[in-house]
Structure formats: structure tokens, C-alpha cells
Amino acid sequence: xxxxxxxxxxxxxxxxxxxxxxxxxxxxxxxxxxxxxxxxxxxxxxxxxxxxxxxxxxxxxxxxxxxxxxxxxxxxxxxxxxxxxxxxxxxxxxxxxxxxxxxxxxxxxxxxxxxxxxxxxxxxxxxxxxxxxxxxxxxxxxxxxxxxxxxxxxxxxxxxxxxxxxxxxxxxxxxxxxxxxxxxxxxxxxxxxxxxxxxxxxxxxxxxxxxxxxxxxxxxxxxxxxxxxxxxxxxxxxxxxxxxxxxxxxxxxxxxxxxxxxx
Amino acid sequence: xxxxxxxxxxxxxxxxxxxxxxxxxxxxxxxxxxxxxxxxxxxxxxxxxxxxxxxxxxxxxxxxxxxxxxxxxxxxxxxxxxxxxxxxxxxxxxxxxxxxxxxxxxxxxxxxxxxxxxxxxxxxxxxxxxxxxxxxxxxxxxxxxxxxxxxxxxxxxxxxxxxx
Ligand SMILES: Cc1cc2nc3c(=O)[nH]c(=O)nc-3n(C[C@H](O)[C@H](O)[C@H](O)COP(=O)(O)OP(=O)(O)OC[C@H]3O[C@@H](n4cnc5c(N)ncnc54)[C@H](O)[C@@H]3O)c2cc1C
Ligand code: FES
Ligand code: FES
Numbered sequence: 001x002x003x004x005x006x007x008x009x010x011x012x013x014x015x016x017x018x019x020x021x022x023x024x025x026x027x028x029x030x031x032x033x034x035x036x037x038x039x040x041x042x043x044x045x046x047x048x049x050x051x052x053x054x055x056x057x058x059x060x061x062x063x064x065x066x067x068x069x070x071x072x073x074x075x076x077x078x079x080x081x082x083x084x085x086x087x088x089x090x091x092x093x094x095x096x097x098x099x100x101x102x103x104x105x106x107x108x109x110x111x112x113x114x115x116x117x118x119x120x121x122x123x124x125x126x127x128x129x130x131x132x133x134x135x136x137x138x139x140x141x142x143x144x145x146x147x148x149x150x151x152x153x154x155x156x157x158x159x160x161x162x163x164x165x166x167x168x169x170x171x172x173x174x175x176x177x178x179x180x181x182x183x184x185x186x187x188x189x190x191x192x193x194x195x196x197x198x199x200x201x202x203x204x205x206x207x208x209x210x211x212x213x214x215x216x217x218x219x220x221x222x223x224x225x226x227x228x229x230x231x232x233x234x235x236x237x238x239x240x241x242x243x244x245x246x247x248x249x250x251x252x253x254x255x256x257x258x259x260x261x262x263x
Numbered sequence: 264x265x266x267x268x269x270x271x272x273x274x275x276x277x278x279x280x281x282x283x284x285x286x287x288x289x290x291x292x293x294x295x296x297x298x299x300x301x302x303x304x305x306x307x308x309x310x311x312x313x314x315x316x317x318x319x320x321x322x323x324x325x326x327x328x329x330x331x332x333x334x335x336x337x338x339x340x341x342x343x344x345x346x347x348x349x350x351x352x353x354x355x356x357x358x359x360x361x362x363x364x365x366x367x368x369x370x371x372x373x374x375x376x377x378x379x380x381x382x383x384x385x386x387x388x389x390x391x392x393x394x395x396x397x398x399x400x401x402x403x404x405x406x407x408x409x410x411x412x413x414x415x416x417x418x419x420x421x422x423x424x425x426x427x
Contacts, residue, residue: 002284003282004282005280005281005282006281006282008325008327030328033323033328034305034323037323037325038304041284041303041304041305041323042303050281054328078317096393097308097393098318098371098374098375098392098393099311099320099371099393102317102318102319103319103320103323182306183304183306184392184393
């Protein structure tokens with residue numbers, strides 16, 4: 001129940017946070033703490049020092065920049081849920097429960113790259129971009145290069161994900177999720193969008209080691225074919241005591257059918 | 264580390280280890296044992312309190328993160344002589360058996376009623392997804408929240424009439 005002990009400090013600006021991380025490579029960023037603290041309580045993680053970035057004002061809130069929304073990494077799931085963003089509010093409504101949504105952040109979820117997290121599917125389908133700052137300055141990573149593996153995103157040690165850029169105009173979007181009944185994480189989640197030019201883009205999460213685009217679904221829908229089955233090979237998926245790879249592959253087909261019917 | 268947290272309207276300063284969870288701070292440092300711990304995995308919601316007005320799981324917030332903030336616990340909702348409408352609703356509708364989940368249920372439901380004074384059964388069930396009850400089967404909990412919502416709406420109307 002108790003996490004192991006650690007040092008703790010708060011940062012009040014991105015510059016200060018980056019300086020602290022540069023001076024102490026062992027320091028771990030804490031945002032909403034809703035992935036990190038559960039892991040620390042079970043002692044699956046034992047960081048020697050935490051740097052609390054929750055209070056950094058420049059990382060909060062959502063603004064419009066031309067064709068994009070720019071979302072601060074510390075924007076909570078609850079604020080995403082109440083926002084004008086495409087697709088993300090519907091996805092946020094499915095994240096955890098109201099208490100999780102009041103603390104957890106969009107940046108924390110996307111930097112963490114939990115294979116069962118919901119947002120990665122939405123980010124891939126929408127073609128979001130990630131603004132990351134580190135000792136060498138700022139870079140922007142496209143969604144396709146963000147999720148590298150299980151709990152592995154493009155955000156490197158010493159770096160901070162500062163903003164998520166989300167295309168502002170899509171014609172339609174839908175997210176369908178089969179959730180674990182106790183944890184509420186996605187056993188499988190499928191996001192489908194129709195972009196400003198009428199093209200379908202889709203992605204799934206929960207089923208494999210990381211969220212992936214659903215290219216087969218995109219090809220079929222963009223050439224006027226039905227959704228069909230066999231959208232992903234079960235050999236590429238995860239199996240555990242909750243769902244076998246075959247069952248997850250089946251869920252991808254079923255959820256894709258439901259989401260596609262709504263766009 | 265020194266932290267100052269305003270709990271149910273009163274400011275408390277204590278010296279805590281950074282690893283102290285807010286729920287431990289409330290229960291062990293302040294002796295406010297109405298907030299319960301039902302799990303190790305941040306799932307059950309028995310520890311729900313309001314932090315700066317938002318419902319949070321106090322087992323998944325560090326006391327040091329709550330420094331300078333205000334907390335409301337079940338002890339701040341009502342007294343035995345003057346129950347909060349949610350407390351009265353749970354009593355009258357038999358919304359509890361062992362009562363272990365009840366403080367968290369009430370704090371979570373209170374946040375729902377703040378934003379949605381007349382929630383449907385479905386909205387209540389979705390909102391309480393992070394609060395587990397191992398006894399009641401939830402049916403009477405939903406009835407209790409609906410009764411409290413009605414009582415709070417009636418009280419708001421009466422207040423409005425008194426103002427006019
Ligand atoms: C009971 C429960 C149910 C949940 N259900 C779901 C669910 O259904 N779907 C879902 O998607 N998620 C779910 N979650 C996880 C939740 O969404 C977390 O909020 C989210 O995964 C992490 O965000 P955070 O702000 O809490 O990050 P933290 O826990 O603070 O951080 C997570 C990791 O990311 C790093 N990090 C955080 N922010 C940054 C940043 N800006 N830059 C660089 N690194 C950073 C941290 O160092 C840490 O390694 C659930 C959590 C709980 C406790
Ligand atoms: S004690 Fe179970 S969620 Fe906090
Ligand atoms: S009344 Fe016993 S757990 Fe809910």
C-alpha cells in the first residue's frame with residue numbers, strides 16, 4: 001500500500017522542469033499520477049525522486065491555432081471531456097471513472113503509452129502531433145512515430161511532452177470500446193474518423209503491444225467495400241487471462257463495424 | 264516536508280514523508296477515519312474525497328500534491344442531527360449494508376449532483392463506475408441518489424421562493 005520513499009519537488013515552469021531533469025537523470029515526472037502512483041503503491045515502480053509538473057500553468061488548457069487545436073499536456077481527462085475537440089471528448093468519457101478523469105492528464109496518458117490506454121487510438125486515427133521539449137530544444141512527432149512499444153513512447157528521459165496538436169476539422173468520428181469490467185481499461189478500443197476530405201482513418205488500442213492504425217479497414221471503407229472480418233492477424237496480438245489473441249482479433253472486427261456505422 | 268491542507272474548512276499543517284498518501288494523511292495524521300481504503304489498486308473508490316471541489320481517489324493523491332488545497336471528506340457533509348440529503352437518502356432507501364463503500368459513494372454522488380441536479384438512472388450508474396459496492400447490488404444506491412437529487416432540487420426551489 002505504501003510506495004517506497006522518494007524525494008519530491010514541484011516545478012512551476014517547463015524551463016524549470018527541464019533544468020531539474022538535466023541535473024538529476026533519475027528524477028521521474030509525475031503529472032496526474034494515475035498510472036504512476038498505482039504502480040508505485042504496488043512497488044512495480046520505485047523512482048528515487050519525483051518532479052511534480054501538474055501545476056505548470058503553461059501546460060494547461062486548450063487553444064485553437066488555425067486548423068489545429070493545441071492541448072496542454074496537463075489538461076485533465078475531465079477537461080478534455082468538456083471540450084470542443086473532435087473525438088477526444090467521447091474517448092475521455094470512456095477513460096476510467098470520474099475520479100480518474102479529475103486527476104489523470106492527456107499528456108500523462110499519451111507519454112505513458114499503456115497498451116490498454118484509450119487516447120492512442122484516437123491520436124492515430126485523427127493524425128495528432130506531439131510537441132516534445134528537451135535539453136536540445138523542441139521537436140514535433142507525428143502520431144505514427146509516437147507509440148513505439150509497450151509503455152514506450154517517443155518521449156525520452158529528460159524530455160517533457162508539452163502539447164498535443166489535434167486537427168480541428170473532421171467530418172465524423174466514433175470510438176467503440178470493450179472495457180475490462182474492473183479496471184475500465186480497453187481490452188480493445190477502435191477509433192474511426194472521416195477526415196475533412198472524406199477519407200476514413202482508423203486505429204485500434206488494447207489488442208496488441210501498442211496502438212496501431214487499422215490499414216485494412218481504411219482500405220476497405222475508402223474503396224466502398226464493407227468492413228468484413230479479419231482486420232488484424234491474431235498472431236500479432238496479446239493474450240492474457242482476460243482475453244485470448246483470437247478473441248481480441250474478433251473484438252477489433254466487431255468494434256470496427258460499430259464505429260464505422262457511425263461515421 | 265511540511266504541508267498545509269484545509270480539511271472541511273479548517274487548515275491543518277503537518278510534517279509528512281513525500282510518500283504519504285492523502286488518505287493516510289486524513290486517517291492517520293488527522294484522525295478522520297470516515298474515508299476508507301478498500302483496495303491497493305486505485306479501483307474501488309472507497310477513499311473518494313473532494314479536492315478543490317473535484318471528486319478524487321485520496322489513495323492515489325500524495326499529501327504533498329494536496330499542499331495548499333482544500334479537501335472535503337464525509338465528515339464535512341453533514342452531522343447525525345443534520346444529515347446531508349445524500350446521507351438521508353442512503354438511510355431511507357437502504358442504500359447500504361455493511362457501509363464500507365458508503366462514504367466514497369456519497370462523495371462521488373455529490374459531485375454528480377453538483378453538475379447534474381436531475382440525473383437519470385443510467386447517468387447515476389455511469390457516474391458511480393469508480394465506486395464498488397460488494398453488498399447492495401447498487402439498486403438501492405441508485406434510488407438513494409435519485410431521492411437526494413429530488414430533495415436538493417426541492418430545497419433549491421424553496422430557497423428561490425424565499426428570495427423572491
Ligand atoms: C482505476 C483506474 C482506471 C483507469 N482506466 C483507464 C482507462 O479506462 N483508459 C485509459 O486510457 N487510462 C485509464 N487509466 C489511466 C489514466 O488515464 C492515467 O491518468 C493516465 O494513464 C496517465 O496520466 P497521468 O497524468 O495520471 O500520468 P502519471 O501517472 O503522472 O504519469 C504516467 C507516466 O508518464 C510520464 N509523464 C507524465 N506526464 C508526462 C509529460 N508531460 N511528459 C513526459 N512524461 C510524462 C510519467 O513520468 C510516468 O512515467 C486508469 C487509471 C486508474 C487509476
Ligand atoms: S482505496 Fe480503493 S480506490 Fe482508493
Ligand atoms: S454496503 Fe457493503 S460494500 Fe457497499
